[in-house]
Amino acid sequence: MEVKVVQNVLKVNDAMARLNRTQFIGAAVMALNLIGSPGAGKTTLLEQTVARLNGRIRLGCIEGDPYTTRDAERIGRLGVPVVQINTRGGCHLDANLVALALPDLDLFAMDLLLIENVGNLMCPAQYDLGEHLTAVVLSVTEGADKPDKYPAAFQRSQAVIINKIDMLGFTDVKVDEVIEAIRRYNPQAAIFPVSSRTGDGVAEWCQWLEERLATAVSPSVRP
Amino acid sequence: MHEFSLAQSIADLVTDSARQEGIKQIRRVTVVVGEWSAVMPDALITSFAAIAGVSGELLEGAAMEVRMSPAVGECAACGGLRFPASDGGLTCPGCKGGAVLLSGTELRVDSYEGD
Numbered sequence: 001m002e003v004k005v006v007q008n009v010l011k012v013n014d015a016m017a018r019l020n021r022t023q024f025i026g027a028a029v030m031a032l033n034l035i036g037s038p039g040a041g042k043t044t045l046l047e048q049t050v051a052r053l054n055g056r057i058r059l060g061c062i063e064g065d066p067y068t069t070r071d072a073e074r075i076g077r078l079g080v081p082v083v084q085i086n087t088r089g090g091c092h093l094d095a096n097l098v099a100l101a102l103p104d105l106d107l108f109a110m111d112l113l114l115i116e117n118v119g120n121l122m123c124p125a126q127y128d129l130g131e132h133l134t135a136v137v138l139s140v141t142e143g144a145d146k147p148d149k150y151p152a153a154f155q156r157s158q159a160v161i162i163n164k165i166d167m168l169g170f171t172d173v174k175v176d177e178v179i180e181a182i183r184r185y186n187p188q189a190a191i192f193p194v195s196s197r198t199g200d201g202v203a204e205w206c207q208w209l210e211e212r213l214a215t216a217v218s219p220s221v222r223p
Numbered sequence: 224m225h226e227f228s229l230a231q232s233i234a235d236l237v238t239d240s241a242r243q244e245g246i247k248q249i250r251r252v253t254v255v256v257g258e259w260s261a262v263m264p265d266a267l268i269t270s271f272a273a274i275a276g277v278s279g280e281l282l283e284g285a286a287m288e289v290r291m292s293p294a295v296g297e298c299a300a301c302g303g304l305r306f307p308a309s310d311g312g313l314t315c316p317g318c319k320g321g322a323v324l325l326s327g328t329e330l331r332v333d334s335y336e337g338d
Contacts, residue, residue: 156328
């Protein structure tokens with residue numbers, strides 16, 4: 001006999017992600033899942049983001065890396081509560097890893113939780129963490145062909161940060177062709193050309209985050 | 224991606240279902256793999272065969288069939304025109320506007336056969 005099942009293979013992860021999302025909503029926290037290649041500049045962007053938003057809104061951070069606590073130390077130095085997840089070789093965060101980190105953060109004392117995924121454009125695109133927003137960091141030194149090669153990450157994101165625009169003169173990449181490539185997979189995403197090194201364009205990205213924060217979580221449920 | 228652990232999830236899923244249905248032997252499992260799901264079908268099939276080979280009676284000798292699900296875009300402005308997204312992305316070939324992704328990222332167990 002044939003039995004119709006029709007079930008998502010990642011249903012356990014998705015169920016955990018729903019629980020995370022319920023916690024975030026209950027504490028009126030907006031969660032951001034930040035995806036990008038190793039070396040795209042995710043942590044430097046977060047440092048810039050924290051420097052600009054800390055004090056205006058209450059921040060928290062989860063850092064995902066295979067090894068080391070370097071990124072958590074960098075964010076922690078800026079006075080933001082941060083938890084480091086070491087995947088010990090795992091190439092992405094999943095909803096369970098995030099759930100295990102949440103008890104170490106006071107969600108009720110924050111408005112925005114920044115989750116930096118493991119550096120990888122492939123697998124993180126498949127794992128819902130319970131976030132409200134996904135953003136991809138793509139540096140110009142990686143080349144303009146990345147959206148065509150890794151469509152799923154770009155397709156599911158609400159924002160793409162084109163990082164290292166201060167390096168454009170050392171590459172053959174044009175920002176317009178990067179934007180065109182992103183648009184092929186995501187006509188709606190907000191796109192921010194940024195240099196996390198000089199701070200160029202970071203204000204626009206942060207303003208977008210603040211605008212999304214205002215609509216993502218109802219003010220009425222904020223403590 | 225993580226074909227072995229995904230194959231293990233699939234094995235657990237169909238084993239649980241088969242126990243509920245009173246099925247003693249699973250013969251074939253059909254899964255749907257999206258073109259953009261980052262899952263390698265051959266690795267999934269090999270992993271599943273390895274798991275089925277050591278997991279005892281219920282799954283012993285069970286084969287996996289993979290049905291690929293292409294990445295397909297759909298354009299509302301063109302009356303729901305559907306087109307493959309694997310070449311030019313989600314830009315509608317009709318109006319050059321942006322379309323939505325209809326399928327291509329899924330990974331699901333569709334059905335299994337057994338007795």
